Amino acid sequence: MTNDTLYIQLMNSIKEKIMNGEYKVGDKIMSEREMAELYGINRLTVRKAIKCLRQEGYLKAIQGKGTFVEKIPDLQDKVELGSGDVSLSMSIRKGGLNSSRIVLSLKQIDAVGELKNAFPDSPQVYELIRLSFINGKPYAVQESYFPCSYFKETDRYDFANNSLYDYMDLHGHYPVRLTSDLQIRDVPDNYAPALEIKKGKKVFFFTYYGYDKEGHLVEYTLSYNKPEFTSFQFSTKRKI
Amino acid sequence: MGEEAYIVRQIGEFSFIADLDFAKEHSVKYEILRKNVQECNRYISKILEIPLASKIFYLERVRYVEEQPRAIEKIYIDYKKVPGIEEMDFNHEPLFLILKREFGLEILQTDEEILIVNANEKEKQLLNLPDDAEVLMLKEKILIQNYEPLQYTEIISDPDFYRFKSEMNLR
Numbered sequence: 345m346t347n348d349t350l351y352i353q354l355m356n357s358i359k360e361k362i363m364n365g366e367y368k369v370g371d372k373i374m375s376e377r378e379m380a381e382l383y384g385i386n387r388l389t390v391r392k393a394i395k396c397l398r399q400e401g402y403l404k405a406i407q408g409k410g411t412f413v414e415k416i417p418d419l420q421d422k423v424e425l426g427s428g429d430v431s432l433s434m435s436i437r438k439g440g441l442n443s444s445r446i447v448l449s450l451k452q453i454d455a456v457g458e459l460k461n462a463f464p465d466s467p468q469v470y471e472l473i474r475l476s477f478i479n480g481k482p483y484a485v486q487e488s489y490f491p492c493s494y495f496k497e498t499d500r501y502d503f504a505n506n507s508l509y510d511y512m513d514l515h516g517h518y519p520v521r522l523t524s525d526l527q528i529r530d531v532p533d534n535y536a537p538a539l540e541i542k543k544g545k546k547v548f549f550f551t552y553y554g555y556d557k558e559g560h561l562v563e564y565t566l567s568y569n570k571p572e573f574t575s576f577q578f579s580t581k582r583k584i
Numbered sequence: 585m586g587e588e589a590y591i592v593r594q595i596g597e598f599s600f601i602a603d604l605d606f607a608k609e610h611s612v613k614y615e616i617l618r619k620n621v622q623e624c625n626r627y628i629s630k631i632l633e634i635p636l637a638s639k640i641f642y643l644e645r646v647r648y649v650e651e652q653p654r655a656i657e658k659i660y661i662d663y664k665k666v667p668g669i670e671e672m673d674f675n676h677e678p679l680f681l682i683l684k685r686e687f688g689l690e691i692l693q694t695d696e697e698i699l700i701v702n703a704n705e706k707e708k709q710l711l712n713l714p715d716d717a718e719v720l721m722l723k724e725k726i727l728i729q730n731y732e733p734l735q736y737t738e739i740i741s742d743p744d745f746y747r748f749k750s751e752m753n754l755r
Contacts, residue, residue: 350625352704357627383625384637509754523751528700528720528743546700546718546743571700571718578595578750581693 350385354393362413372410447504448473452492459489462564466491470498475538484569485535490562517562519554526550535568548574588744589649595750598694600680610649614675618644621663621670631725632662632733639663641670646710653711655741665734689734693727707740720746
């Protein structure tokens with residue numbers, strides 16, 4: 345049990361060094377002996393950590409020369425979502441990643457069930473389903489609902505290349521207050537192919553409620569984000 | 585698993601507040617797996633901003649809710665701020681209360697990160713998870729006076745154990 349903990353810690357430490365730029369791709373890392381001495385741990389533990397990192401593709405051993413950094417850990421490609429970031433594409437860009445989006449569907453539907461409760465004054469709502477990509481790979485599906493009583497002419501707006509909030513602003517109902525819930529859930533079966541993940545895999549499931557300056561609910565969004573690209577971060581401070 | 589109790593975390597409130605509320609309504613127990621003073625590796629030394637091989641207090645425990653194992657907690661604390669803590673009882677009192685009462689340490693800020701990761705063998709065994717299980721990983725860094733890092737915690741739980749809520753003003 346102790347060795348497991350140590351080798352995982354060492355793996356994390358090496359990954360961290362790669363991510364911090366302390367080790368660059370192609371750099372030679374310390375030898376097993378050097379690491380064992382430096383951290384005061386068993387050489388077999390070091391060997392196990394290096395072996396795992398080789399299997400994960402981050403390191404490469406060259407016979408007679410040593411172990412070298414092969415690639416940067418995936419953690420660097422994560423989108424940091426948190427209490428400060430609202431727009432998914434903004435979060436992606438802030439992470440230095442390329443973001444793109446396509447509209448899977450946009451239609452008017454009857455507000456029934458949960459939607460009727462959310463938008464009681466609007467018999468119909470728009471349903472906008474978009475698929476976001478990071479560096480060309482599918483990343484998130486977002487289902488957004490907004491009431492026809494406040495919004496119109498969606499066919500004149502390009503939701504693939506422009507923000508939903510800019511559209512809402514154009515119609516005088518920019519969400520000034522946003523509440524959100526986060527859970528971990530199985531990906532819905534119908535979105536698994538679009539996200540290129542297996543059915544039953546876990547995803548970050550966000551629910552957003554956006555309210556305009558009059559306090560009316562103007563947006564209800566469900567977002568399914570792939571875990572390998574997502575890191576949700578937040579900070580809490582003591583109120584003084 | 586979906587019907588089991590879960591903790592609702594309000595973003596902007598300290599985690600211990602949600603834990604205390606949760607403990608009022610559910611039976612919560614801990615099984616200590618490991619508790620010792622050890623030297624930190626580089627990873628922990630960077631997080632806690634202390635020199636490599638500095639002494640840290642390490643606590644590893646499983647949180648049981650209604651007799652079911654729901655989360656594994658690994659806690660690393662800068663030992664020079666909490667000398668003698670290894671002798672204390674962590675089964676009957678929240679850790680933040682012990683830190684406050686015994687050492688006068690008040691939490692000023694927490695920085696947290698949530699990830700979904702594949703469960704390793706040990707986690708699957710301790711939490712009774714299936715072979716292909718994914719788990720929620722919560723990393724938390726706790727800062728005290730002068731924004732000095734005090735504690736780093738990694739929590740592995742079944743994905744249904746935590747839900748998060750937030751509210752923000754955009755304009």
